[in-house]
Amino acid sequence: MSKQLQKLIELLPDVTVTGSPDRIIESITYDSRRVTPGALFICLTGNKVDGHNYIIDAYDKGAVAVLVEKNFPQTIEGLTVIKVASTRAAMQQIAPYFFDYPGRKLRIIGITGTNGKTTTTYLIRQILMQAGYKVGLIGTIQTIIGEQVLPVKNTTPDVIDLQSILADMVTQGMDYAVMEVSSHALALNRVAGCEFDVGVFTNITQDHLDFHENFDNYIEAKAKLFRSLGSPDSSKYRKTAVINLDDAAGEIMLKSTACSVISYGVEHPAELMAREIKVKANGASFEIAGSHGRIPLNLKITGMFNVYNVLGAIGAAVAEGIDKAIIMPALESFESVPGRFELVQAGQPYTVIVDYAHTPDGLENVLKTAKQFARNKVLVVFGCGGDRDRTKRPIMGKTAVKYADIIIATSDNPRTENPEDILKDVEVGIKEAMASFGDTKQYEIIVDRRQAIQYALKLAREQDIILIAGKGHETYQILKDRTIDFDDREIAREIIGEMR
Numbered sequence: 001m002s003k004q005l006q007k008l009i010e011l012l013p014d015v016t017v018t019g020s021p022d023r024i025i026e027s028i029t030y031d032s033r034r035v036t037p038g039a040l041f042i043c044l045t046g047n048k049v050d051g052h053n054y055i056i057d058a059y060d061k062g063a064v065a066v067l068v069e070k071n072f073p074q075t076i077e078g079l080t081v082i083k084v085a086s087t088r089a090a091m092q093q094i095a096p097y098f099f100d101y102p103g104r105k106l107r108i109i110g111i112t113g114t115n116g117k118t119t120t121t122y123l124i125r126q127i128l129m130q131a132g133y134k135v136g137l138i139g140t141i142q143t144i145i146g147e148q149v150l151p152v153k154n155t156t157p158d159v160i161d162l163q164s165i166l167a168d169m170v171t172q173g174m175d176y177a178v179m180e181v182s183s184h185a186l187a188l189n190r191v192a193g194c195e196f197d198v199g200v201f202t203n204i205t206q207d208h209l210d211f212h213e214n215f216d217n218y219i220e221a222k223a224k225l226f227r228s229l230g231s232p233d234s235s236k237y238r239k240t241a242v243i244n245l246d247d248a249a250g251e252i253m254l255k256s257t258a259c260s261v262i263s264y265g266v267e268h269p270a271e272l273m274a275r276e277i278k279v280k281a282n283g284a285s286f287e288i289a290g291s292h293g294r295i296p297l298n299l300k301i302t303g304m305f306n307v308y309n310v311l312g313a314i315g316a317a318v319a320e321g322i323d324k325a326i327i328m329p330a331l332e333s334f335e336s337v338p339g340r341f342e343l344v345q346a347g348q349p350y351t352v353i354v355d356y357a358h359t360p361d362g363l364e365n366v367l368k369t370a371k372q373f374a375r376n377k378v379l380v381v382f383g384c385g386g387d388r389d390r391t392k393r394p395i396m397g398k399t400a401v402k403y404a405d406i407i408i409a410t411s412d413n414p415r416t417e418n419p420e421d422i423l424k425d426v427e428v429g430i431k432e433a434m435a436s437f438g439d440t441k442q443y444e445i446i447v448d449r450r451q452a453i454q455y456a457l458k459l460a461r462e463q464d465i466i467l468i469a470g471k472g473h474e475t476y477q478i479l480k481d482r483t484i485d486f487d488d489r490e491i492a493r494e495i496i497g498e499m500r
């Protein structure tokens with residue numbers, strides 16, 4: 001894929017060009033480390049470093065043009081410098097054009113919400129595939145394009161990577177892209193050019209306040225997805241917002257869009273409702289009540305939170321005109337999402353569950369579910385990420401004490417922070433809650449995650465449930481100076497083996 005630089009410049013308001021605009025651009029990137037000959041290098045002013053510092057590196061690697069928002073006083077032979085007010089905004093103009101607007105050639109379903117995005121994308125993908133469509137997927141665990149599985153850095157990639165992935169999906173004949181849309185992506189407009197056809201709102205609870213600063217900004221970021229859906233008349237395609245009305249912010253999402261809406265819920269009246277819900281260890285079952293009458297559904301996945309995820313997925317499928325005769329069996333045969341309520345089975349007489357709960361609400365939901373099935377004690381091993389929302393730490397500590405009998409707080413990707421400091425924040429909540437339980441529960445702080453898991457497994461008795469939360473599918477632990485291999489599922493299996 002290549003484009004004339006002049007055409008890219010024409011897309012941008014108020015540009016100053018130094019050097020020749022008469023060049024062919026072979027690729028675009030915001031990272032000097034990924035520059036290849038013929039590239040346009042876009043300088044972003046980042047949180048950690050300034051992309052403008054890498055212009056010479058980019059030139060040395062063959063960049064023929066740079067897009068800047070700061071003055072670049074040097075003149076370099078063969079390098080065109082394009083100055084704009086905001087390189088991020090300019091990048092969002094250029095990327096969809098550069099990749100020939102792939103968002104217009106696919107139907108795109110975007111899922112946003114604090115929890116449940118990954119799960120819901122997998123459910124929707126399964127339904128669409130059963131309906132005979134070719135489906136690409138973008139999200140926290142991986143990007144999938146047909147048979148190809150690609151690793152990911154962010155839940156929602158930045159605009160160039162995202163448009164490039166969508167272009168690959170078009171080339172490989174995908175009909176759909178089902179993608180997670182994080183609040184970071186909405187706030188930073190990484191999703192420019194996506195032209196969503198369906199937006200799903202799962203829920204919004206506390207997370208990411210380090211980035212959004214307050215809850216109103218966080219809600220506002222999520223609402224952007226629904227605003228982008230516009231009115232059905234202004235679009236060449238049909239567009240639908242699928243909204244969980246049991247969440248207090250559901251109404252806000254509803255009011256943010258003028259397109260058709262399919263609402264869902266359990267408590268508040270909605271178009272798609274779950275009735276007669278039974279949440280059992282081996283799966284949840286319920287009836288879907290809607291204009292079509294009642295349809296029974298027996299799932300292999302469990303937990304009340306998954307009842308909601310399934311309703312959201314049904315909403316998206318109905319929006320896309322998929323027949324219920326396809327939707328229901330597709331959901332009933334759905335096995336699991338890696339690292340979401342995943343059982344570790346190594347012949348032990350107690351239950352070990354690895355789950356990705358890393359927010360107060362996620363942890364509460366998963367612990368409530370575990371407690372529902374527990375015939376004996378519930379033990380939880382969990383932590384909170386470094387360089388992330390600090391205010392969620394004591395809340396998660398409290399939640400753990402509220403639902404579990406034995407609480408083991410440990411490290412979960414401390415990143416640049418001191419793991420001990422993170423755990424001190426968690427312990428504040430633990431101690432507060434312990435007092436209200438008359439100190440009848442036991443808690444431990446064990447910095448080393450392996451040791452924490454080992455401790456829990458040693459304490460475990462027959463029919464206990466051990467929930468190892470926070471890392472789910474992750475196969476690493478991010479420390480200050482390095483990232484080490486770490487997979488909760490493998491480690492638990494290993495320790496159980498060693499204890500035999």
Ligand SMILES: CC(=O)N[C@H]1[C@@H](OP(=O)(O)OP(=O)(O)OC[C@H]2O[C@@H](n3ccc(=O)[nH]c3=O)[C@H](O)[C@@H]2O)O[C@H](CO)[C@@H](O)[C@@H]1O[C@H](C)C(=O)N[C@@H](C)C(=O)N[C@H](CCC(=O)O)C(=O)O
Nearest residue numbers: 030031032044046047048049051054154155156158182184
């Ligand atoms: C806070 C945040 O979102 N940061 C994102 C941001 O990085 P940044 O602004 O810190 O970048 P930087 O490291 O300062 O670098 C500035 C610029 O210099 C460039 N550079 C840097 C070094 C070099 O040698 N050469 C070079 O050109 C960089 O490529 C960049 O363009 O821009 C990068 C490129 O788009 C993102 O990968 C990065 O996400 C980081 C890795 C991150 O951890 N983000 C998390 C918080 C995030 O986005 N999470 C959401 C939500 C997850 C969820 O809960 O679902 C997600 O969508 O993943």
Ligand SMILES: Nc1ncnc2c1ncn2[C@@H]1O[C@H](COP(=O)(O)OP(=O)(O)OP(=O)(O)O)[C@@H](O)[C@H]1O
Nearest residue numbers: 114115116117118119140305355356357362365366
């Ligand atoms: N609908 C839901 N409501 C509340 N909690 C949920 C819901 N669905 C899943 N969870 C819990 O949250 C965890 C993460 O779920 P999932 O990966 O589907 O969410 P996500 O929104 O993709 O998360 P992330 O923001 O990290 O991408 C699960 O492991 C489970 O514990």
Ligand SMILES: N[C@H](CCC[C@H](N)C(=O)O)C(=O)O
Nearest residue numbers: 358384385388412413470471
């Ligand atoms: N998408 C989330 C994932 C958190 C997972 C948890 N293991 C952690 O590292 O905090 C984030 O980047 O905040």
Ligand SMILES: [Mg+2]
Nearest residue numbers: 117118140180
């Ligand atoms: Mg996710």
